[in-house]
Amino acid sequence: MYLKRIIYTLTFSLLLFSCSSNNNDALNPDPDPDPDPNTKITYEGNVKNIINSNCVQCHASTPVNGAPFSLTTFTEVKNRVDGILSRINNASSPMPPSGLMPSNNRTLIQQWKDDGLLEN
Template sequence: MKLKHALSLLVITALLFNCSSDSANPGSPDPTPDPTPDPTNSTKVTYTSDIASIINGNCISCHSDPPVNSAPMALTTYAQVKNYVDLIITRVNSSTNPMPPSPNDPLSDSDKSLIQQWKDDGLLEN
């Protein structure tokens, strides 16, 4: 009978130690924030917030509706810019046939990067 009590006491003790609360418990949320946040969670580039001002400040003088100065297309709306984004990226990055053409200043590297990021983010409008 003493063996049965000793065995019961051992099982109860083992259960108590296993049920105790500790910080390594996988069921508990980790209270420590991630010190290196995921950069993909940053704000997405959108046409309305980021791209429209670049196009309006650098392209609309020729790519108006209707286009002038031999510009082949209008870039006055989100849909138009979205449809021509690959051509825009190619031309603003071209060293031999850049847009905007001389004597205009080329787009800044940050503006070029924003256009590329807009495409990479999924060509969001708002």
């Protein structure tokens, strides 16, 4: 009888252990949750409009107002994405200089990078 009870207890704790150790999801949350993982952010679909409305008045194909470079093509924006991300999120030295853009614009550009800097 005593042995039976030990075996029962052991089996039960093994079962409990294997269930809890398989359920790791809550311990390892997605480091970069994408609200819609099926829709990738693209330059043509999302980023170009943001840049055209907020940056190209200075970062024109011939830059004006002291802007150091153009941001009018996919390649130019793609090659400068890290500098762009750091300045559009820099509250003390923002781009555009008039102030930080709404956070959804900034998140979209970050998401574009995370999705692999797609053109279309």
